[in-house]
Amino acid sequence: MEVRTAASPRDVKHYTTDRLREEFLIQNLFVPGEIKMVYSHIDRIITGAAVPAEEALVLTAGAELRAEYFLQRREMGIINIGGAGVIVADGKEYEVGHKEGMYIGMGVKDITFSSKESAEPAKFYFNSTPAHHTYPTVLIKPEGTPEEGVVIVKDENKVELGTLEQSNHRTICKYILPGQVESCQLEMGMTKLEPGSVWNTMPCHTHDRRMEVYLYFDIPEDAFVMHYMGEPAETRHIVMRNEEAVISPSWSIHSGSGSQAYTFIWGMAGENQDFDDMDHIENQELK
Ligand SMILES: O=C(O)C(=O)C[C@H](O)C(=O)CO
Numbered sequence: 001m002e003v004r005t006a007a008s009p010r011d012v013k014h015y016t017t018d019r020l021r022e023e024f025l026i027q028n029l030f031v032p033g034e035i036k037m038v039y040s041h042i043d044r045i046i047t048g049a050a051v052p053a054e055e056a057l058v059l060t061a062g063a064e065l066r067a068e069y070f071l072q073r074r075e076m077g078i079i080n081i082g083g084a085g086v087i088v089a090d091g092k093e094y095e096v097g098h099k100e101g102m103y104i105g106m107g108v109k110d111i112t113f114s115s116k117e118s119a120e121p122a123k124f125y126f127n128s129t130p131a132h133h134t135y136p137t138v139l140i141k142p143e144g145t146p147e148e149g150v151v152i153v154k155d156e157n158k159v160e161l162g163t164l165e166q167s168n169h170r171t172i173c174k175y176i177l178p179g180q181v182e183s184c185q186l187e188m189g190m191t192k193l194e195p196g197s198v199w200n201t202m203p204c205h206t207h208d209r210r211m212e213v214y215l216y217f218d219i220p221e222d223a224f225v226m227h228y229m230g231e232p233a234e235t236r237h238i239v240m241r242n243e244e245a246v247i248s249p250s251w252s253i254h255s256g257s258g259s260q261a262y263t264f265i266w267g268m269a270g271e272n273q274d275f276d277d278m279d280h281i282e283n284q285e286l287k
């Protein structure tokens with residue numbers, strides 16, 4: 001597991017392009033037959049991906065956690081951006097389809113990931129944060145009928161924002177948040193831009209109480225997203241390609257404009273779980 005330290009905004013404004021990418025950009029997460037992880041000291045969030053091929057992949061703590069098993073003192077949220085897959089959590093099997101997700105609570109010892117078809121593997125993207133309490137493990141579906149152990153995203157948690165005129169028409173689908181899927185601190189969801197719209201999270205914001213990680217995907221090979229970060233009056237950009245993630249410290253804006261529409265997954269951790277606790281930045285304030 002790669003470990004990244006925290007960074008001060010006073011230093012970051014002097015970074016070169018390479019240094020900025022080294023600190024915040026996460027590349028090569030989705031490797032067939034492997035589980036890749038990056039551990040950030042910022043709120044101790046782990047960003048990872050499991051792409052099972054022929055064999056099931058077993059999630060282990062690794063030397064970095066000094067734990068008996070991965071979720072001994074953690075919780076995790078997972079969203080599958082690939083083909084149909086299966087997650088087994090302490091012997092219970094969950095079928096996780098494309099854009100379906102899971103919350104797995106602290107204390108679950110044995111977790112394995114597999115793909116239904118190795119030719120079209122599941123791509124399980126995950127965020128994991130420290131936890132102090134066990135909340136129920138559930139499968140999360142954007143649509144469908146609720147049943148035991150399966151949560152359907154509520155209509156109130158599918159929020160349409162922006163307009164085509166402002167090139168920011170998008171729908172935010174909130175998977176893990178209080179009142180729907182309980183967690184200690186982790187919140188997760190997915191935002192999809194409508195065709196012709198290219199701006200996410202614009203007008204932008206910061207939230208000093210929480211950090212955030214974005215995973216950009218559904219981006220063709222010749223396309224890209226400019227991710228904007230930094231303090232509002234010291235913005236910098238990172239060129240993002242398909243299936244790359246970026247760490248956003250609490251002091252940073254996090255916004256993007258693509259060469260075409262795209263989708264991204266956001267995960268947050270920190271002081272509170274109030275999605276709407278944001279410090280909004282006026283467009284005129286940006287530099
Ligand atoms: O498009 C958006 O706006 C978002 O998806 C916003 C993120 O969810 C976010 O930054 C939450 O704090």
Ligand SMILES: [Zn+2]
Nearest residue numbers: 205207212254
């Ligand atoms: Zn945010």
